[in-house]
Amino acid sequence: MRKKTLFLSCLAVITVLTGATACGSGIDENKSASTESPSAGSGANVKKDKVTFTIFNGVAGSKDGNTNETTIGKMLEDQTGVNFKLEFLVSDLNTKIGTMIASGDYPDVLIPDSVIEEVMNAGAFIPLDDLIDQYGPNIKRVYGSVLDQIRAKDGNVYYLPLSAQVGDFIPDPEPDAAFWVQRRVLEEAGYPKIKTLDQYMKLISDYAAKHKDEGLTGMVSLTNDWRFFVTSNPPMHLLGYPNEGNVTVDMNTLEAKTYAGSDATRRWLKALSDLNANGLFDKASFVDNYDQYIVKLTSHKVLGFFDYKWQVGNALNVLKDAARKDPSQDGYNYFPLPITFDENTPDAYIDPQGGIVTNRGIGITVSAEDPVRIIQYFDNMLTEENQTMIGWGLKGETYEVDDNGRFYRTAEQIAKIDEAFNEEFGFKYYNWNWPSYDAHSTLANGNAKGVGYQPEFFQMSLTDKDKEILNQYGVQTYTQMFAKPVYRAWYPAWSFVKEQNSPEQIWETKKDELAKKYFPRLVLSPPDKFDSVWDDYAKEFSKLDTAGYEKWTTEQVKKIVDAAASE
Template sequence: MKMKKRLLLGLTAALLVSVVTACSGNTNKPAATGSTNDGSSTPTSTTQEKVTYTIYNGVAGTKDINTNETTIGKMLEDQTGVNFKLEFLVGDLNTKIGTMIASGKYPEVLIPDAAMEEVLNAGAFIELDKLIEEHGPNIKRVYGPYLDQMRDKDGKLYILPIAVQVGDYVPDPEPGAAFWIQRRVLEEAGFPKVKTLDQYIELITNYAEKHKDENLTGMVSLTHDWRFFATANPPMHLMGYPNEGNVMVDLNSHEAKTYAATDATYKWLKTLNELNAKGLFDKSSFVDNYDQYIAKLTSHKVLGFFDYRWQVQNGLNVLTDAARKDPSLDAYNYFPLPVTFDEQTPDAYIDPQGGLVTNRGIGITVSAKDPVRIIKYFDNLLTEENQTLTSWGIQGETYEVDDNGRYYRTAEQIAKIDEAFNEKFGFKQYGWNWPSYNANSTLANGNAKAVLYQPEVFQMRLTDSDKRFLDKYGAKTYSEMFAEPVYRPWYPAWGFAKEQNSPEQMWETSKDEITKKHYPKLVLGAPDKFEANWEEYLKDFNKLDTAGYEKWTTEQVKIRVEDAK
């Protein structure tokens, strides 16, 4: 029997949150649709009364904006009569969601991110089955293979994933995560092969020693709020595992084991402790918020860091845009490295093709005055035409089509589509947070859904400096420097849905509290106190029912393995 599960809001991990609030009452019928030979309905213009809803995003880091202030959003408003005011998290997510639940007043559409279980248990989402059956032909086409897996424990649908696989699988030309290093560090060292953590730290240390007058930071790490995983996750990657959250899953036995109290975590934290003792670790890492972290990455002063690309993409885009305008600034751009503990361990930084994330999604709340119009907007967004619009844009303006039907961008188009353009046009606003094909999908005509997954475009977008660095490492894409991912039908384990106040959820909450309490002391404390601080950490950690958590996670893995057969 298929596991009933709630679906992903995202692919790695990330992960954004959206909420929709109606600013007006019931409206007329939504835009009419036709049909196409690929099975999707086609968007058409509407004469409906225009309305504005609010989408609240439970992840910070993006400014509030109306979708009709963007080119894409205005076109979608012309089709549906609907505009969305996008609002994003400020402050603490649990506090914000808790206030909504206590008041019983919600935005019309909510993507509560890590607070998903709280919202579901509060009964804040309406059932979607009837809405999809009556008004969602494109939703059924896109999500059809996954609908049963998306159901809640009561057998009903309450949320949609932000993205699912459609068509053929297209590999990512860039890794999902990496140990990043400034390009000038690699160039000065003669483009060395960097495979181990020790080699990586040595490179950073040597460069900082030679440039003491520049007041450089060797490494910075992100610990703000739920993003603490950017500091806690590296041990599993250094051991050659992909991002499964709190566990590593054996490919053969499918046994899930935690790593928070292993020698790998000890080694990682001791490395940071030693780096800090040399004055090369940013002590503010344990107090800075996300915006401050991104600001430091774009300051030209930070030599290296570990993180997931989706989480630092905005910062990387700023550095890339600057280097395109002034090639001398390319030295401050970052290069991804497949670092593990030893050279014999293959890395796993490229996200593998796997199953569905079941603890993230987007839902319509009980406060929605017109759920039909909202579900029809989502359905209209999932047409082939609009999936092309939100990723490729407008033919002749942001992309072209060759005689073979292949989509591409000209050099001029690539040059103009920078971070500012993405925001004005709407690529940034519609690149995530909405029901969509995922980045690895293909359109019905065979083109990649994600622009940079189209090999021709990726190669065209590379600067001369990009090509020079890749050539030094014998690669044409960044992913070629990393090990190929191995299929894991359960991936990712962090996406398994957990009941509120269940033993496994309480384990995760307690584990997070313990790591946030002890990591600052372990990293920033005197080196001669590290052993004692580690023992204090283990004393607290060993109070948890880790065996029970591992048993539950292993059971979930094996269920998904069976489902995939």
């Protein structure tokens, strides 16, 4: 597959305070003198003295612990001598990071997720250029020109994106996002073709009406903190666009348009309002935290929801594990549907190949006493051998190789690798949030880096019930029910880096504030109040500089497209 290297250096970059640049390279010459550079293949020359570093991950959903308590983490510790003590978010991200900034006390490594601009402006990250030059041959190999795309205004790189495309691009046999519905709902309805939002809502309502005594919830959503996008993003997808964040981008004109104040958002919220009026929307969606949301998805009581697979993977895996052990539980599994407003609108739930996410990453902080060991650990992770281990595990234990060199898993291996095994082995902890090959990547031997992207594995992982329902729809993979993605050089627009307190960032902040204020009222108010509440919302939304935000975003899109076309 022809690879397209994108130059996103035209993006606006983060403004870095002088406190960050004053840190220099972050290399302690006395410490680095006794630290050997890792080899490009095995990390065998990495300094072996045992050391533990701290790392904070600004995303909730995993248990705190040490990497060397997992199989993968212990093997990486054996190679490098490095262990990481992991801490994950359990409260409000802004509060947690704000406390760090105010005190100046940081973990050794920080993954600040959506508040990376605040961390940068506080001068919390050290520059990585000298470290990468001296100790990062694999970082250079994997990230290449991507490093130029994330340089700050002072010319330095302060964090690494959490993945980069390597080799060929392999599509996922499962959609990246969807409107999900319990399989038992489809089965009882005779496996109908469900394409539109109206059909989806009727499907859920009809099932709930026939099972009134089961205490079912028609739909649940998520609004907790930064995850509010689960409730605000659907209009974009219902219009037939992929996840660009706050905008949709016209493929012909490249014009970016917001949708938060559009009729599409009104139609989506009105559908939820009607569902709520019939007692089928979970009102607690506007107060539940992420953990409560995941628990509800595994409760067997929620018939449907919209979300991204990466965010609900834990819940889906729990349900899949239960169904493998007891096929009678299969009906509680969720099936993805490509829902749009209108039947003739092609969906875009499968992420297209495009650029790279530049406004998320992992960085070494000013509190780290030995950044050399940390960058060596990152570099060692990026060897082919370790990316194979992180993706597939150990040959003979978690995967096999056929006579043609193709990786696969046996039925016994698939059965044993459940959610508990993923935690113990380390697949869960190393799947994301580290420097890595993107899951869509290929290894040098042609196998997929991500196990789920390997066609042989996907077919082997299907249960008889999986095959039965896929056969009902005449497909072999879930994504065959979805439209094929269209290449977008700029994708995703939500990752365009915005300077702190820029007009674009201010627009996003005010837009989010309005959504969090009015969306609960729009959904939960009596239906006869919906129009008046919407009018109030639209009036407040009209005060924002939406035209300026759209103009800026359109400029970024066109610059990237022009740069890609000039190669």
